[in-house]
Each structure stands twice: as C-alpha cells, then as structure tokens.
Amino acid sequence: SISVVLFTSDLRLHDHPPLRAALDGTEWTVPLFVRDRAVDAAGFAVPNRLAFLADCLRDLDTGLRERGGRLVLREGDLVDQVGKVAAEADADEVHMASDVSAHARRREEGLRRALEAEGVRLHVHDTVTTAVAPGAVTPAGSDHFAVFTPYFRRWSKERLRDPLRAPRTVRVPEGVGSDPLPVRGEVRGLSEGLAEGGEEAGRTRLTAWLRHRVSAYEDRHDDLAGDATSRLSPHLHFGTLSPVELVHRARRAGGPGADAFVRQLAWRDFHRQVLASRPDAATADYRARHDHWRSEREAGEDIAAWKEGRTGYPVVDAAMRQLRHEGWMHNRGRLLTASFLAKTLYVDWRVGARHFLDLLVDGDIANNQLNWQWVAGTGTDTRPNRVLNPVAQARRYDPDGGYVRRWVPELAEVAGRAVHEPWRLPDDERAGLDYPDRIVDLAEGLTRFKRARGR
Ligand code: FAD
Numbered sequence: 001s002i003s004v005v006l007f008t009s010d011l012r013l014h015d016h017p018p019l020r021a022a023l024d025g026t027e028w029t030v031p032l033f034v035r036d037r038a039v040d041a042a043g044f045a046v047p048n049r050l051a052f053l054a055d056c057l058r059d060l061d062t063g064l065r066e067r068g069g070r071l072v073l074r075e076g077d078l079v080d081q082v083g084k085v086a087a088e089a090d091a092d093e094v095h096m097a098s099d100v101s102a103h104a105r106r107r108e109e110g111l112r113r114a115l116e117a118e119g120v121r122l123h124v125h126d127t128v129t130t131a132v133a134p135g136a137v138t139p140a141g142s143d144h145f146a147v148f149t150p151y152f153r154r155w156s157k158e159r160l161r162d163p164l165r166a167p168r169t170v171r172v173p174e175g176v177g178s179d180p181l182p183v184r185g186e187v188r189g190l191s192e193g194l195a196e197g198g199e200e201a202g203r204t205r206l207t208a209w210l211r212h213r214v215s216a217y218e219d220r221h222d223d224l225a226g227d228a229t230s231r232l233s234p235h236l237h238f239g240t241l242s243p244v245e246l247v248h249r250a251r252r253a254g255g256p257g258a259d260a261f262v263r264q265l266a267w268r269d270f271h272r273q274v275l276a277s278r279p280d281a282a283t284a285d286y287r288a289r290h291d292h293w294r295s296e297r298e299a300g301e302d303i304a305a306w307k308e309g310r311t312g313y314p315v316v317d318a319a320m321r322q323l324r325h326e327g328w329m330h331n332r333g334r335l336l337t338a339s340f341l342a343k344t345l346y347v348d349w350r351v352g353a354r355h356f357l358d359l360l361v362d363g364d365i366a367n368n369q370l371n372w373q374w375v376a377g378t379g380t381d382t383r384p385n386r387v388l389n390p391v392a393q394a395r396r397y398d399p400d401g402g403y404v405r406r407w408v409p410e411l412a413e414v415a416g417r418a419v420h421e422p423w424r425l426p427d428d429e430r431a432g433l434d435y436p437d438r439i440v441d442l443a444e445g446l447t448r449f450k451r452a453r454g455r
Pocket of ligand 1: 221229230231232233234236237261264265266267268271329330331332334335338356360362363364365367368369371372375
C-alpha cells in the first residue's frame, strides 16, 4: 500500500506525526510539497519567505535522500496536484497537518471531498504546528479563550504527547516526477540580512539557544540592542521545528529563562486558537471599537515615512529599518512601531499588518494579524487604549542607544541618551544631522486617539 504525506507548514523530519503515520501504515510513501498558486494569488508569496522556503525545501529533500527517499514538488492548485500525485502513485491515503486559517481550512475540506471521490482517505493530524491543538482547552461557555492568562494556566496543565524521532528510512515509489526545487539565489528582492532556512539550521539554532542563551531570556528579552531572543520564529512559521519538541526541550532545560520562553510559545498557540474560532479576525476587528481610521489617502505621507523608517522618532525608525534589512524585527520593536502607526498616527492596523507581511520572514496570519489587533486595541488586549510612548520605550528598552545607533547611522555620533530625542540637541548640532524632523507631535497624536476612542 502507498501513502502521500503532504507537507505544508511543517517542513521537517523530526517529530512529524503525519509522516510517522504514513510510514507506519504503508510500505511506500510519497513526501509531497505543493507550491499553492492560491498563496501567490493572495499576495502572500513575498521574496523573504520564498527564499527561506527554498532553503527549507532543499534541506527537507536532503534529509529525505539521506534516508533513501526524496521530496516531490509540484506547483499549481493544491487540491488538483495532491489528487494527481495520489493517482500517479496509486495511493490509498494522504496524511497532512491541520491548520487554522480560513484558507487552510477551505483547502482541507476541498481536498477531503476530491480525494474521497477517488476512494482515497485523508488523515489530518493535530499538534504538528501547535503544541496544544486549537480547541483542546476551552473556557466555560465559549469555543476559545479571549484572554491569555487563563488560557496559559490551562495550556500549562495539558499533557503533551512525546516527540517523535526522525524516521530512519523513507521508501518513495519510482515514477512520481517532481518539478525542480526552488533556489534561494534565484529569488529577487530579498532582505540582505535574511536568516538561513531549513530544519538543520533550525535545530542548530535551537540547541545553541537552549544551551547558552535561554537562561538570560527572562531578564533580557526586551533589550533591543542585546538581541537576546531566540529568533526561532521563522522556523516555527515554516515548521522546521516542532512546537511540541520545543516545549519539551525548554522544560527540560528548566529555570526562569526557559519558563519565560515557554510562555511565549504559548502565545503562539493562543493566537491560533483565536483564529481557529474566529477566522474572520484575519481581516475584521476581533472587537469593534468603532474606529474611523485615517485613510491611506489622508495619511499617505505618514504611512510612507513609517514604512521607510524616517518618522523622526529614532527607535521607531531603527525598528522599521531592521525589518527591511533582516526581514525580521525584535518583538519590542514590533510592539512600539505598531502602536505608533495605529495609535499615534491613527492609521488602520490592516495597513501596518500588510506591510509587516510583505517583509517578515516569520510573517504569519495568526501571529501577525492578532498581534496587530492586540496592539491596536481591537483584539485581545485587556487594556485596549494604552498607547506606547516611543521616547519612554526607547529609554527603557534601548537605554544606551545601541539599537538606534546600529540601525540609524545618521545618529551614530550622537552621544548618550540624546540619541533618542535629537530634536532636543543644540540647534547647530541638530542642523548637522541628516535626520528628519518628527512627523507628528506625540501629545497631538494622543489627543486624537483619545477623542477617537471616546475617552
Ligand atoms: P522569542 O522571544 O524567542 O519567542 C519564542 C517564540 O515564541 C517565537 O519564535 C514565537 O513563535 C513565539 N512568540 C513570541 N512572542 C509571541 C507573540 N506575541 N505572539 C505569538 N507568538 C509569539 N510572530 C510571528 O511569528 N509572526 C508574525 O507575523 C508576527 N507578527 C507580529 C506583529 C506584531 C505587531 C507584534 C507585536 C508581534 C508579532 N509577532 C509575530 C510576535 C513576536 O514579535 C515574534 O514572534 C517574535 O518577535 C519572534 O522573535 P523570536 O523568535 O526571537 O521570539
């Protein structure tokens, strides 16, 4: 008997329940990845993620070849392509991971119908892309948690399944052809400092992280210049690392740093269980606050300055430039730049979320849209009207100004904390800097926001 394993956001061999089920149940297995045209059509296939994906697919293929197999790549409509491959291989069953976005769920239903019509069974596996499955824990009277802290309490008590080892051998039938694998070097327009993808790179980073750095995470995770977070987010997005395995290994490492890290991993599951219940929250306000955001036409120049990192607020500009240069931004930077756009400039969070998705290598519908909503106060934050002051944030999380000097070289020579408020410098010194004036006065921004929210 023959099975197909459809890889989606789970591009790894370690701890992969669909692959394990296929190998245990059938003699032959076709490992398949489909470059889904619908993802391109939705504008989701941007250079940074395509380049990282190319690394992931190559690495997956290499790992499969070391085990006697190979990866089959196809391009087109996912449902058509899986059906075709199943027919070519004469497969009886298809295994894949469950996912939460509206697109993923429509796709899964379409696939189930099409395969069943051909007598092929579809098996969908949980806890491949999350540690705890969406819906596994729920509060009384609702299908999902809307507040993180009680969710986390329940999440922490869930017994996780044991991680699975990578298979030793994978036997792939001959005669199922593959399109050529993509190459990172052929992707145009990617960020210069983009990280390397693939399971091997992810596992190396994880091991080093748990061995040397996680212990300092609790104290240092908000230190912008310290860069003391794991940077595992792209690996979690593409599934080159398993969330179940990560939680197990972090718990084994133990200590306050590892505990704080596990708590962040729970945020990822939290947003997924929200999106699973409210797929509309990818685009619509989770909680309507009756905002009349400034339109893209009205705020066009402000939006452009924000995107390009020339708002005149150094820490905002530093973070926006990090995003462009690396395809990644520090979480503290994401919080303060998002607050600046949505609350200080009073621009629709969807405009900012789109820009992040255009560049982030970890750009993810659940995490990005729901974190944006959290910051904009239309999501699950229990203090929806708090506004982050970029100067206070900079003093607190970049006390020596190292982050700003790194990303805003125009200010590299400004000494001390003055780097966060160049407008306070003596006129002659200020005039010598090739750095823009502030595009908005913070007090005016705050007044506009308070008025808009009726406070
Ligand atoms: P670490 O601090 O090392 O955390 C470990 C892991 O925990 C992360 O890799 C991530 O998977 C998870 N995690 C941490 N914080 C969060 C959080 N707030 N929500 C959900 N998961 C979290 N994360 C994405 O993966 N993709 C996105 O598109 C994304 N967009 C964001 C947009 C905004 C406006 C904000 C405020 C946050 C966003 N985040 C997003 C969450 C968070 O900023 C990143 O996950 C984190 O910065 C990644 O860096 P790291 O791997 O070093 O994180």
